[in-house]
Amino acid sequence: MSNEALALDAAQNSVDQATRLIREDILSGRIAPGERLKTAELAKRLGFSTMPLREALRKLEGEGLVAIEPNRGATVRQLDRAYITDLFELNTELRIFAVRRGMAMLTLERIRELEGLAKEYRMHLEAGEDLEAIDCNRRFNARLVEFGGNREALRVFLRGWDTIFAFRRGYGYGTGRRRVMAEEMKLLIEALRRQDATSAEAILRMQNAAMMEDLVSRIAPES
Amino acid sequence: MSNEALALDAAQNSVDQATRLIREDILSGRIAPGERLKTAELAKRLGFSTMPLREALRKLEGEGLVAIEPNRGATVRQLDRAYITDLFELNTELRIFAVRRGMAMLTLERIRELEGLAKEYRMHLEAGEDLEAIDCNRRFNARLVEFGGNREALRVFLRGWDTIFAFRRGYGYGTGRRRVMAEEMKLLIEALRRQDATSAEAILRMQNAAMMEDLVSRIAPES
DNA sequence: GGAGATCAGATTGGATCAGTTCTATTCCGA
DNA sequence: TCGGAATAGAACTGATCCAATCTGATCTCC
Structure with a gap:
């Protein structure tokens, strides 16, 4: 849940930092709905390894912001x-x-x-x-x-x-x-x-x- | 988000399966609020590797069911x-x-x-x-x-x-x-x-x- | 010319490993 | 006996590796 929307992110570890960055990118429109979120690309752009990004994307999946399909990776959730x-x-x-x-x-x-x-x-x-x-x-x-x-x-x-x-x-x-x-x-x-x-x-x-x-x-x- | 509460889990990959199992354990009370969720222990009990469990716990964190603190791992969220x-x-x-x-x-x-x-x-x-x-x-x-x-x-x-x-x-x-x-x-x-x-x-x-x-x-x- | 098979590149999924942080026990000194 | 510090163990974090799967393009056959 977005406890972070109220209390701010602790963001000491890479996962929390990455989660916050990606969330902001989605909510600010820098990443459009439907767009794919490739771990390797995000890793290069944000400067993390792929591991924290995998967890960050899962967290965002739980929040409902991204959808993850098996073997197809994460996309920004389509809002109908x-x-x-x-x-x-x-x-x-x-x-x-x-x-x-x-x-x-x-x-x-x-x-x-x-x-x-x-x-x-x-x-x-x-x-x-x-x-x-x-x-x-x-x-x-x-x-x-x-x-x-x-x-x-x-x-x-x-x-x-x-x-x-x-x-x-x-x-x-x-x-x-x-x-x-x-x-x-x-x-x-x-x-x-x-x-x-x-x-x-x-x-x-x-x-x-x-x-x-x-x-x-x-x-x-x-x- | 609990899309799965409506549409059922696809659960082809380990992460989705693990997420569903842990979620059921929490909501059914088999795991009590405040209890620690150690990846190694869950891995042994559920038969997965620790990797999928890390992602499953992150997803549940996004759903608000578990809380993850840096370097301290996951616990079932306390409900005050x-x-x-x-x-x-x-x-x-x-x-x-x-x-x-x-x-x-x-x-x-x-x-x-x-x-x-x-x-x-x-x-x-x-x-x-x-x-x-x-x-x-x-x-x-x-x-x-x-x-x-x-x-x-x-x-x-x-x-x-x-x-x-x-x-x-x-x-x-x-x-x-x-x-x-x-x-x-x-x-x-x-x-x-x-x-x-x-x-x-x-x-x-x-x-x-x-x-x-x-x-x-x-x-x-x-x- | 179009539809389907094939193959290479890209990407994800799962595993293992070293490094760091935390926890709990033990030991020492007051 | 009590309190605090040192230490050993356990757990988490982040990185890299390899297999499995998908995607897209090309090629062949009808």
Whole structure:
């Protein structure tokens, strides 16, 4: 499991280092879905022996990021349409769950933190800094789920989020949704301030519907 | 990821076979949480060389079942109280989500299938066949979540369920809840028949509260 | 000209081995 | 008798080797 997504990698030995490097390469899009991961090639590129890489690939197989077929080696896992939409829907549900559960424990400080992140998001947006905006969006939502207080939900959410974005990178982002997103953050925070779970849930569901439409339109009809 | 929990293991090579065997040993409780998994010992017991076992353990590390510390080897992951309760709560939420989402797509045939499983559960209960009853309960709930139509939710649910039960095995089950459980299955099915999502959700939440209380009472106060 | 067999190169799978790190016992001194 | 250090053993880590398998290209035959 991605304990490392929360607590950082110890990464003292080659296996952990290699795992982290390959994982980053996949999630950042430097290695595309479907691409083969040959141990010899990775060994040369990353400077390890093939042994640690074999173990690293197995670990990533366990995480679901790569698929290993007997005698054919590892490939970056193909993410089909159903998988991505299921993942996305699940993540929306996790956010709603977190908001409902965390509403009572929300402090003013936490709301301010979310406001800060929303503001940062708008700034990056206006400056045209796409990558920073995306990262900020991730931090906003991760924090939102974290305030729900269920660490397992957060773990599942983060893995899903990263996988979805690794996928979207290949298909491009919809820039049209960006400004709406900033507006939705604002509305959500207001709902949180009012302790209005119903409104918050409605906002998240609307957001889900819009994002899902955008997502599906980019994916080939059947895959 | 436990693709194998859904699609069965191909298991042509030693690594996949070893992974499956060790996973079963852990989830069935034959190997206790915290116990060390020495490659040499496993190699002798399972009849493989140490090489495939190293990779198998890495894969299980990715799945979150074992923890590997540098130069100290693998141990069955320790499941603390917060982890288990978070997992349990998440699973309840996933069931509620599945019921809400799957309600509209419920056919009479599916409801009958659930009824069949509920009946089987009662029979095993009266016959005192605990293990069969537990397995039946798992199938009932897995089917319930599956009818929700979100395969990712199902995957997360199953992994959580298996982990929780691997944990409970060590602390013993509450036999007092058994008969209530059978009653709750019945009520849930009735609610599904009436397309009454609100009732169904209420039943699941009540069940969650009762189970959680039972669970927490068995765990040491702090761990 | 196309389909299937064949063969060489590339890649994975499993095994063994030396080096390093950790663990647990033992031994020595206070 | 207790505490700490030294040591011996066990286990893990990383590297290399060889066999088994796959991939892709060429060649032959229909």
